[in-house]
Amino acid sequence: MVGIPPGRHGVRSHGFASLGSLSMLADAVLSAHGEYSPCSPALLSTAVESNEGNDVPLIDGFVNLVQVGQGGFSVVYSADEIAFTRRVALKVLKFTGDEARRLEREARALGVLSDIPNIVQVFQITHTNDGRSVLVMALMQEPIARETRRGFQQQLDALVWLDQVAQALDKAHLRGVYHRDIKPENILLAADGSANLVDFGIAGLGGLASGTTTAFSFSPPFAPPERLTGTEVDLRAGDIYSLGSTFYAVFTGSAPFGTTTDGGVHGLITRVVTALPDQPEWMNAPTHAAFLTAMAKDPADRFASASEFAAELRRGIS
Structure with missing residues (x-):
């Protein structure tokens, strides 16, 4: 891991449940989360x-x-x-x-x-x-999750996908719709190669968390820490976090904090709440900083929009 740019990404303990209480939450989270997508x-x-x-x-x-x-x-x-x-x-x-x-x-x-x-x-x-x-x-074609599982993804292709999904997400937010379950399996490629956001089954229809999400209805490896600890109030910031964690997986080949197979559900939740995503040797500092901002522990420290994240990541890579 590398240091965090001053004043931007500090891990703040306020608002989060104690680590001791996370075991109760972990017991409720599905350790095996089935996936589905409208794919060809x-x-x-x-x-x-x-x-x-x-x-x-x-x-x-x-x-x-x-x-x-x-x-x-x-x-x-x-x-x-x-x-x-x-x-x-x-x-x-x-x-x-x-x-x-x-x-x-x-x-x-x-x-x-x-x-x-x-x-x-x-x-x-x-x-x-x-x-x-x-x-x-x-009917869509393959999910970008298949690209993730191959362990390699050309950065330029991923940036195009991110631009497309970010613009769509920002427009959804302007209409008061919040996805709440962005992950690689929920971004599918169409026949023309464009990326499409799917599965709005737990979408928030309004700016604040409604309390209707449960441990069974989101994906812990890509969910923001405040959702895992039951303190979420800003669905827009939650979507931006999940977009960041999703594309971190696309770029690196693995979820930023692992999965439930790495130390169980409790271990995953603890890492999401307390740890920072690693910086692979090939990733430069500006690119890593963009991911750190998108996945900041405090929702107020994240990008103001999905498109802002996409633009910052593109600047870091170029």
Whole structure:
């Protein structure tokens, strides 16, 4: 690690829960967090045609379903939409009831953002023949998470993606929509190579935290420390932190503070709250400083906008 620029990134203890109390929080966080994305099966070698032995759902107007991913609450399929002769992504809830409200919340958030480039387009909400809610979306290609897993990412490509997502995120913030779960799996590449933000299932529709997020509905390796400690009040600053941690992973090949496999959930939370991201040997000081500002422990010390972070990172690399 390197020193922190004076007056910018100091770790402040006020507002955070004591480390002793973090074990209670850690017990509530899923140590295995399933991922899902509306991705093209042509680029996902793990795509299967059924949900681990369960029947593929029947949805009027859609045929040739192929599973391309899943998470704790939903399964995503690619499918042919008969009426428009196009391939789409179908996000199908595993359950009925409360989780349907989460999907409706996502559709409502995406409806507000439907004209913003680089945010996945939603076409409609429908239902399976057994009554589960389905979100019909534009079909994307591969997630930038696949680039992360390869351990190498050309910086210029990553900067283009960051510019695209940052501009989309700033426009969403201006409309009062906050993502709250930015991570590599939630940024997908379209056929033209552009980066698109997806999964607004826990989006905040307003400037302050609503208290509706739970340990089951966000990703600890990329979440801001104030969310992990239950002290979040500024959703904009939380999104900027998660954007910084996501692109740190894209640039370096790993999450800034590891995952739950490195010392368990409690160890991860402790690192997020107290540690600073390492500076790889190849990363220059200005680039590292941009990441430090985006991921500052105090939300007030972070960039004022996502685009400001993108511009500062570009200056550091150039």
